[in-house]
Amino acid sequence: MSITAKESAATEPGSDGPRGDGPKSGRRTLRPGDRATEGITLNVFSHGFLALWAVLIVLPLLWLVLSSFKTDAQIGGSALSWPTNWTFDVFVRAWDKGIGDYFTNTVIVLAFSVPLTMLFGSMAAYVLARYEFPGNRFLYFFFVGGAMFPVFLALVPLYFMVERFGMLNTYQGLILVYIAYSMPFTVFFMHAFFRTLPTAVHEAAVIDGASHTRAFFQVMLPMAKPGLLSVGIFNALGQWNQYILPVVLMQPRDNSDPERYLLTQGLVQLQQQQGYASDLPVLFAGVTIAMIPMLVVYLSFQRQVQSGLTAGTLK
Amino acid sequence: MRKGQYQFVTGFLLAPMALYLIFVIWPYLQTIGYSFTDWKGQSQTFGFVGLDNYAALLEDNVFLQAIWHNILFLVFIPVITILLALFFAFMLNAGGRGGAGGVTGIQGSGFYKIVYFFPQVLSLAILAVLFGAVYRSDQGGLLNGLLVKAGLVDAGRPVEWLNEPSLVLWCLLAVVVWHGVGFYLVLFSAAMQSIPKEIYEASLLDGAGRAQTFFRVTLPLLWESVQTSWVYLGITAMDLFVLVSTMTSGQFGGGPDHHSEVMATVLMRNFLYFGKSGYACAMGVVMLLLTLILSVVTLRATRRERIEF
Numbered sequence: 317m318s319i320t321a322k323e324s325a326a327t328e329p330g331s332d333g334p335r336g337d338g339p340k341s342g343r344r345t346l347r348p349g350d351r352a353t354e355g356i357t358l359n360v361f362s363h364g365f366l367a368l369w370a371v372l373i374v375l376p377l378l379w380l381v382l383s384s385f386k387t388d389a390q391i392g393g394s395a396l397s398w399p400t401n402w403t404f405d406v407f408v409r410a411w412d413k414g415i416g417d418y419f420t421n422t423v424i425v426l427a428f429s430v431p432l433t434m435l436f437g438s439m440a441a442y443v444l445a446r447y448e449f450p451g452n453r454f455l456y457f458f459f460v461g462g463a464m465f466p467v468f469l470a471l472v473p474l475y476f477m478v479e480r481f482g483m484l485n486t487y488q489g490l491i492l493v494y495i496a497y498s499m500p501f502t503v504f505f506m507h508a509f510f511r512t513l514p515t516a517v518h519e520a521a522v523i524d525g526a527s528h529t530r531a532f533f534q535v536m537l538p539m540a541k542p543g544l545l546s547v548g549i550f551n552a553l554g555q556w557n558q559y560i561l562p563v564v565l566m567q568p569r570d571n572s573d574p575e576r577y578l579l580t581q582g583l584v585q586l587q588q589q590q591g592y593a594s595d596l597p598v599l600f601a602g603v604t605i606a607m608i609p610m611l612v613v614y615l616s617f618q619r620q621v622q623s624g625l626t627a628g629t630l631k
Numbered sequence: 632m633r634k635g636q637y638q639f640v641t642g643f644l645l646a647p648m649a650l651y652l653i654f655v656i657w658p659y660l661q662t663i664g665y666s667f668t669d670w671k672g673q674s675q676t677f678g679f680v681g682l683d684n685y686a687a688l689l690e691d692n693v694f695l696q697a698i699w700h701n702i703l704f705l706v707f708i709p710v711i712t713i714l715l716a717l718f719f720a721f722m723l724n725a726g727g728r729g730g731a732g733g734v735t736g737i738q739g740s741g742f743y744k745i746v747y748f749f750p751q752v753l754s755l756a757i758l759a760v761l762f763g764a765v766y767r768s769d770q771g772g773l774l775n776g777l778l779v780k781a782g783l784v785d786a787g788r789p790v791e792w793l794n795e796p797s798l799v800l801w802c803l804l805a806v807v808v809w810h811g812v813g814f815y816l817v818l819f820s821a822a823m824q825s826i827p828k829e830i831y832e833a834s835l836l837d838g839a840g841r842a843q844t845f846f847r848v849t850l851p852l853l854w855e856s857v858q859t860s861w862v863y864l865g866i867t868a869m870d871l872f873v874l875v876s877t878m879t880s881g882q883f884g885g886g887p888d889h890h891s892e893v894m895a896t897v898l899m900r901n902f903l904y905f906g907k908s909g910y911a912c913a914m915g916v917v918m919l920l921l922t923l924i925l926s927v928v929t930l931r932a933t934r935r936e937r938i939e940f
Contacts, residue, residue, distance in 0.1 A: 362722045370746045376765050379773055395776025440647040443640050462655050466870060466922055468895055469915040472908050473661035474654060496654035499647060528639040557754030559873045580756035584877045587760050603760050614752045622748060622817050
């Protein structure tokens with residue numbers, strides 16, 4: 317025990333030193349050499365594997381984007397043909413063929429659902445994190461527990477509930493449902509965040525005569541900005557990508573009811589229509605259009621996206 | 632002061648609570664209630680039938696097959712995804728051995744992380760279209776095109792990936808893994824970075840190779856993250872509605888001939904297509920019970936002593 321401790325204590329400075337660790341002792345000269353060969357083969361292997369997976373990710377995506385510049389005959393012919401139709405007509409056509417409407421519908425819904433989710437979620441989380449009252453713990457678990465259950469469990473009654481409010485195939489109906497289903501994660505994350513904020517600032521505001529409401533909106537909420545950003549991005553991505561809820565809730569009731577499909581739903585719809593009217597470049601262009609906002613958000617908020625999404629699982 | 636505080640608390644909780652109760656909690660409870668009725672959905676009249684729906688489920692071969700497929704996914708999705716993600720995360724965080732005794736990530740690890748994670752931000756609908764095109768059953772599909780080019784597949788008889796009963800589940804599995812690895816890689820990376828460097832350095836000085844470092848040091852310290860991932864991937868495996876319903880043939884997917892059926896697709900077909908709402912609710916309850924059992928069993932079975940560091 318004492319020997320290993322001594323040895324590591326003796327070697328520690330050596331390994332930090334500039335290239336002085338080689339020929340100091342007979343036993344240690346062998347080791348770096350061994351490890352070097354092991355390292356080289358492993359490096360080739362692991363770099364190769366890492367690069368392969370990167371190719372597997374990028375290749376299909378790139379291929380799809382390139383395919384929107386092909387003609388229909390080319391797409392049906394061979395997957396490896398090089399695109400020749402280098403115009404943006406196909407994107408205009410895709411936009412006109414419904415993608416534009418689906419895109420607008422999605423933006424309208426998210427413009428309300430994401431800010432409202434953040435507002436309601438932080439209000440509930442703040443009260444639960446900062447105020448003592450009977451039933452506090454119960455309410456917290458009540459909110460957070462909802463994340464445990466699959467959305468399928470609620471689907472059938474949810475449909476009839478929204479119908480009873482007369483809000484099937486309406487923006488407001490879907491917005492309210494989105495807010496409700498984003499509650500568990502938002503409350504969970506913001507609750508943890510409000511707990512970490514210092515109490516002193518809040519106390520100072522209250523002593524200066526701010527009401528509880530004012531202290532929340534003017535002091536606590538601005539302090540919670542980093543948390544709000546992470547959770548906001550998480551919710552925006554989640555709601556943008558939501559599929560089952562719009563499929564169930566946003567079907568036209570009859571012929572006079574306008575179609576208000578969201579982007580995800582619309583893309584699948586376009587794909588399933590392919591059997592009748594084959595215009596695959598339009599479908600691929602539609603997917604490309606749908607990917608662009610995701611790519612932009614992801615690349616510009618890369619760190620927050622990753623921490624926001626993974627924070628959801630670190631319960 | 633005291634009274635004002637209660638008013639404030641009530642005021643702030645009112646709207647979130649109301650929404651949550653109306654659209655989440657109440658439907659959950661209703662599902663359980665409706666699962667004991669023969670409700671058809673159109674009218675508000677229905678009769679109490681006790682456990683008949685559940686008894687019928689036990690004889691519904693399509694549903695039983697769907698459960699079996701979910702179980703297959705439940706085994707393979709977590710195992711493959713976690714193994715790949717762990718391997719990549721270890722390579723990216725501790726794989727490099729360039730510096731003098733330093734433990735660093737491999738070169739370009741930042742780039743890899745960005746690329747690997749990207750599928751996670753794409754919606755499943757996009758994945759469905761993308762892989763629908765990749766798995767196309769003629770040379771226009773990326774996979775068939777490449778295989779024909781490589782001479783592995785006869786150009787006259789390309790593989791019908793999604794219409795081949797023995798292949799369709801594996802094709803879907805590949806999509807889920809493709810989608811998920813980057814996410815769990817980032818999750819494991821975050822956990823690995825919180826492991827103090829001294830521990831790695833100590834194992835290095837004691838002569839541990841890369842494999843030993845991984846199995847004796849990294850894995851035990853990551854156990855909690857692996858456990859959480861297992862539960863989350865398990866929940867993913869219980870769902871899979873979007874991919875199956877959009878990529879495979881049939882009303883709400885499940886084809887060919889129910890070979891890719893999962894519980895969620897059977898449920899949706901019974902609800903939206905056959906109009907058997909009560910029966911669909913019973914399926915929802917079964918899904919809930921299986922998910923709960925899964926979470927509890929996973930957390931119990933993989934429980935280990937927590938290592939503080």
